Amino acid sequence: MIKPPLTILLAAPRGFCAGVVRAIDIVERALALYGAPVFVRHEIVHNKFVVDSLKAKGAIFVKELDEVTDTTRPVVFSAHGVPKSVPAMAAARHMFQLDATCPLVTKVHMEAQRHHAEGFEIILIGHQGHPEVIGTMGQLPDGAVRLIETVEDARRISVLNPEKLAYITQTTLSVDDTRDVISELQRRFPSIRGPYKEDICYATTNRQEAVKSIAPRVQLLLVVGAPNSSNSQRLVEVGARHGTPRSLLVQRASDLDWSTLEGLSVIGITAGASAPESLVNEMIDAFRDHYDVAVETVSLREENVAFKLPRELRETSTAP
Structure with a gap:
């Protein structure tokens, strides 16, 4: 034929991307150093093929930390980031925790914390319910971060003080859509503070x-x-x-x-x-x-970005 x-x-x-490579490497390195099982809170990245391949190597995926049956084993937090309450709970249970949060997501977390410390009201552009948004909003007290998704949301949102206002964004948004939302925020609130370097990765x-x-x-x-x-x-x-x-x-x-x-x-x-x-x-x-x-x-272009593994996994003699 x-x-x-x-x-x-x-x-x-x-x-x-570099954040996904790092997250997968963290799980695989933990399995190599400490043996199975290694617990992972949520999907390490959003891909069933990747998750299933790590399960086959000895990773156990859980929705929440109270499902971890052996607290002496390493527990990895996903690349999307987690609310501050999650590592706090892990510490309270004396867990050996490994944070696979993408460094570019961590950058957004740090921006949010800096804005909050300086007394700014914070608007987060992102998708409601996405793990990254949950993790970012969970860096600060309830109510400190306001979530919007669309230009219409930006048009309607009311703020306490337009002179003390900042925005941050989810890292995986549409560049074009986000640009339109930011433009509307800037039109309404000319003094709004943005990130030093854009948050979309x-x-x-x-x-x-x-x-x-x-x-x-x-x-x-x-x-x-x-x-x-x-x-x-x-x-x-x-x-x-x-x-x-x-x-x-x-x-x-x-x-x-x-x-x-x-x-x-x-x-x-x-x-x-x-x-x-x-x-x-x-x-x-x-x-x-x-x-x-x-x-x-x-x-279009070459990418040569790489992120270091956590210190605990670079020191091969470390034990949990």
Whole structure:
């Protein structure tokens, strides 16, 4: 059978960011140093494939610390960050805790604490219920941080003192949407204080810009990622807004509905910041079964960011 030709534009950068690499490395390093089990509070990153692979190596994932059955074992906090109450509870139970919070999320936490210490009312731009938002709001007393999501929220919010007002953002938002929300806040509150360096992380920005560069050229954009991954969902939206007729989030190649994937000549593939490259390769191989595939990498820029592991994991002689 002669297969129809298909060009796959592979967006770069894509996939794992430095914060995700660090978080996974923390769990794997803890397992190597201290043996199984290692407990992890919540999904270490939002990707089922990653979570399942760590489970197979001896990680046990729990929703809350009271589910940890052996407090002598290491417990890891996810890359999204946690409220201050979580490490406080771990300390009260004398747990050996390892914090895998992305350093760029920690930066936002520190900004919030600094603003609060200086008497500023704080507005957080983010998605309600997302673990990163819960963790950021949990750095300060209840009521100290006000959450908004949209331009309309920014238009309606009332504040105590426009001269003592600051904003921070979730790190995985749509760059374009967030810019519009910030513009409305600045229009209403000209004195509002923002971060010294924008909170949306380099990886989120780079992956969105890479999608924008290929979106007008493709009939279909596939984003490899998880439904609960904020940055992956934003990539789908960016593709749809910048010229792609169809923009889909797919976890695995086995999820593809081939009856809807006929007659294609050019598609784009990218991956969210918590999706491993092996899933991208799996997706390309699946298309090779149906098409005569030519892969073209469209590289926007190189990434060379790396974050250090916690000190406890760099000192191999440390014991919990």
